[in-house]
Amino acid sequence: MSVLEANDLNVWFDLPHGGRLHAVQGVSFNVKEGERLGLVGESGCGKTTALLALMGLLPPSAEVAGSVTVNGEEILAGGEDAMRPHRWTDVAMVFQGAMNALNPVKTVGSQIEEPMKFHDTSSGAAAEKEAGDLLELVGLPASAATRYPHEFSGGMRQRAAIAMALACNPKVLLADEPTTALDVMVQAQILQLLLSLTRDLGLALVLVTHDLPLVTQVCERAIVMYAGRVAESGAVDTLFHDPRHPYTRLLFAATPDLSGERDVASIPGAPPRLDRPILGCPFEPRCDRAFDHCKVETPSLLEVGAAHRAACHLNDGSLERPSDREAAR
Amino acid sequence: MKSVEPALAEGTALVARPSSGGNEIVRVLKERRSALAGLVIVGFFVAMAVFGPALAPYSWTQQSGPVYAPPSSEHWLGTDDSGVDVLSEMLYGGRTSLIVGFAAAFVAMIVGGGIGVVAGYAGGGTDNALMRTTDYFLVIPDLVLMIVVATVFGPSLSHVILVIGLLLWTSTARIVRSQVKSIRERVYVRRARSLGASHRRIVAQHILPQVAPLLIATTVLTIAYAIFDESALAFLGVGVPGVSWGTMLERAFERTAMTQGAWWAFVPPGLAIGLVVIGCYLMGQAIEDALNPRLRVAHLSIKSWRFRTTPNVAEGDAS
């Protein structure tokens, strides 16, 4: 059974000068215990908003619809107040750029212990001990608890942030670009840490990133998002070797690899604006295999294989596709 | 290797956003009601200072009614301790107060802006020396020094303007300096430098236009302080000779208008000063807030996000 399940998640933002932006449009996914799921896409595709919506960490200008359940219990529908007890105990988060995510005037230890006290999981000397243990678990000395965030390097800070996320034994760890600002070697260290945590603690991980190789190396399954929607979802192996959405294929093609042999090409154009309705497939203007029907109907997410779904008309056998026409010729 | 990408690259899809033309101040006035209100208030008093004396019903020096006559149809704002029409005095006095306010703020803008730009752009030792000087000016109690200097030099319009202006530049200098320091490190400035552009060119083309909105905002705020200081100097008897809102307050106080219940002798100038200061504050603050990116996000507020129970995607899109 899934620990965390999001169903038909929608997020709208009221724009300051009128109008609304439909940032997340009917996104559904789930993670099991110990499973690692990647959420990939370009900036503005709604991946971070979707992640924040899971914990209800949205501004007042946001409106949310859909459901989020942890072990079958609905946590989203009750709004901010009902969400509060679930934060950190059920779902915890590691933010991008731990420099700003940690309070600069509080010791690392006190920031780890803080949620323990408020969720009554531990307090006093026990909490202090636990904080020290957590720091050691993430590869920092227990004495780091008495230090301030600015005394740490970027990598150490991110470790401290991970220790903080583990404070209340969450079932799911959400990580938003946890390695973006870090050097490659430090990035590898942090990823290894996340991997071992999911393995040893049975933690489910949702990793949000723009970096495809990161997801294919760390996660088992991934969701490729485009323009607020799921373009394709499935096992990372399937996504790489058998992509069924042109966007997935083109995104891989745009990513250089070490061999230096494969061609890399950028995807022309830019993602559509989300503050107005989109007719047809949102990727159609940039797609290299679009055909007439793509302009008219928005493709729905269809099963294209075992645990493999894609939102592309090319997978719909009933439609006449350009390739069919070519084949007929 | 390396495929050739389609000729249009990303050329087809422009990220369309309303073109502002880059004039922040006009935009702020358009978008923020408080800034517009401030402009209207200040504009009203400026107009009054320009045209007021011509409209004054009576002389501002000659007695035109009984002493401390309450407001009436002849004297809308009553008369003062020597029977002079208060409204006429207000109209004349506003001119002095505003001249001092604007001129002193201008002096502060030139000195503070100049020092700020030089310190921020030059950096290093120059910056250090200038900022140390500024620090010293910051700890001098303005009002007392103004009193001392005004006393030593004797009261006159230009002295008051200079004294106020030369003591109010410090905050302008600090604000401008830190802004210049950050602009100096922007990539386009670094590139212009690496191209061999002269300092004069970089300052004139890249730096000044960028700091201008902030400089104007602080100057507008300085006007408020200057008008304040003028009234304080006047109250201490070392202000501008002649009539100003400050001297009106002072005379009303000296002649115990409060205990005689002659509120009309000091409420109009007091409120006028207050209104001009509010006007300047609203304008200056609105521009400053608009320029401060840190105020754009709030991660916490009383309202929270809403949950829509019946998800209706179509409705959400339609609005």
Add this chain to the structure above:
Amino acid sequence: MSDVVTAPPSTHGGTLLLDVRDLVVQYPVRRGLTAALRREPRTTVSAVDGVSLSVRHGEMLALIGESGCGKTSTAQAILRMVDAASGTIEVDGREITHLTSKELRPVRRTMQMVYQDPYESLDPRFRVRRAIEEPLVIHGMTGSSEERERRIVEALERVELSPADLFIDRYPHELSGGQRQRVAIAASLMLDPKLLLADEPVSMLDVSVRAGILTLLDRLRRDGDMGIVMITHDLSTAAHFADRIAVMYLGRIVEEGPAHEVVRNPQHPYTKALMSVVPKPDPRDRTVPQILRGETPNPIDMPTGCRFHPRCPVAEDRCKVTDPQLHTARGAQGQAHRAACVLGIERGER
């Protein structure tokens, strides 16, 4: 550091466009007041500590390393934005290390930089036209207005922003990140530079547009005789687009050679480790990453001997004493592939 045996590899012929020898860049270390009172000596830290590199016409060199390795300082020294403590920099056969700022002015035309942040690379108040013509104005090369207009349009088309009319009157905030980066490149092309230094030109862009910018740079140097130094932390990008790769660690080049050779057959333990941790797009290609412990040490406390030895997985005792120089590596395919590791070289000589 001065006894580099082999000259910079110029076996393929062609004149050197950029020739940097034994470059050292130092910054003073701020000492505290107490330290000053105790009369502790003023210390400097060498951000670049004896770097030699060269670029030929039409060649792209990738300078690789983690933050703090000195790659950006190297570029700034080449551009003469910071002064070299020692060493020489020759551009197109002319020694520029000690030129005065006046003498430097014409030289600056030949070297241009492309910066990392496309959101800060253009003055928000300058329309595209003005941003692109700025270099001409600075160098007093404006010419007639038709001539200028033609050159601006030409530059826009060269960076594939066509039709130029669509872009020429835009403000930066109306452009996407990739478009801004293209405008910035167009501006740097206006003076027909011979050498382009690109500092992480795509790291702040979306994945889907990165390749476009890189391909553009690639084409520019192939079309003309421009040389490009690309500073990047991304090995994959370097492997794809560069002719040669130089890997830097703590102010030194630790390995250098033709891109495909360095990537396929890394010689220095640091390069090997870096390669192993680069995430591969193919999930089946899950190599065991060789993760180095800790982080790059502070150059103020430079390790003795080989500066990599405290983190080196194969370090031996002598690595603590011997400071290795760049030499043709044992497993290298050709003279041009060199590494600064005692172990590699000795075994190679044996």
Add this chain to the structure above:
Amino acid sequence: MHRADYVIKRLAFAIMTVFVAITVNFVLFHALPGNAVSGFIRAPHVSPSLRAALTHEFGLDRSLWQQYALYLRELVFHANLGVSFTDSQPVTSTLADKLQNTIPMVFVGTSLAILVGIVTGFLSAWRRSGVVDRVSTSSAIVFYALPTQFIGMVLILLFAKYLPTAGMRNEINNYFSSGSTWSNVKDIGLHMALPAATLALTLFGEYTLVVRSSMLETLGEDYVLTARAKGLPQRRIVIAHALRNAMLPIATLVALSLGFIVAGAILVEIVFSWPGIGQLVYSAVSNRDYPMLQGAFLILTLSVVFFNFIADLLYFKLDPRIAV
């Protein structure tokens, strides 16, 4: 890490500032046209011999450098700021007396302003755009904009019937200090009500506005989002995270303005005839009593420097990131 260096540096700066202030003070009064004697002896019938005698007495016949050295020596070793022109009393003792009167009134008024300012600023940032915010922000702006003397005058107009409006004690208490301690305190308290209220009304607006804006800035910081993600209650987030960080600029502002308040109280003291240092400055200005004015100016600068240093120490205490 040399955190101690910071304190030493700031202390050195404070001492330097004091020195600069002393020098500026000297230059202002001695080197500028219209020296003390020519100002003092404005009466046209002063005989040249008296003029010369006075000139000698004030040391004005020596070179500037000698005068400066003398001035420094007297000031540093004997705390001697000279003798008042008006009553021939030592300036230092008069200043000390007047400070004793000023400080309690200023303390009450300022504490009130700080309290009201922090509470209203805090609440209006927390309840941004709510009713509380609107009311407290607009009243803050209004009181911030009204001149001090005007607020004082309006208070006199409104409360003259109920509260004393001038002086510090009743005549009786003043001349026959026979009353009990309690009646004395009560008397002073009543007299203090209006001036302290004026001071509080003048000052609180700026505090409200600064507290509000620095709170709003911290509410936009990422660590506030982190705190929310941790499931902390709003109250805890606002107090322990946002306010704690907003305290940095607030503490500086408060300490700095404390320094200026003694100077700022001049207007209040004049309006309410409060026999403090402000009154002293006022009468020194009208009597052209330069030694007194000079002494007062120095004391007021010293108070700014002192509180400036306190602000630095506070910052040091509050912000662990401080290093040289």
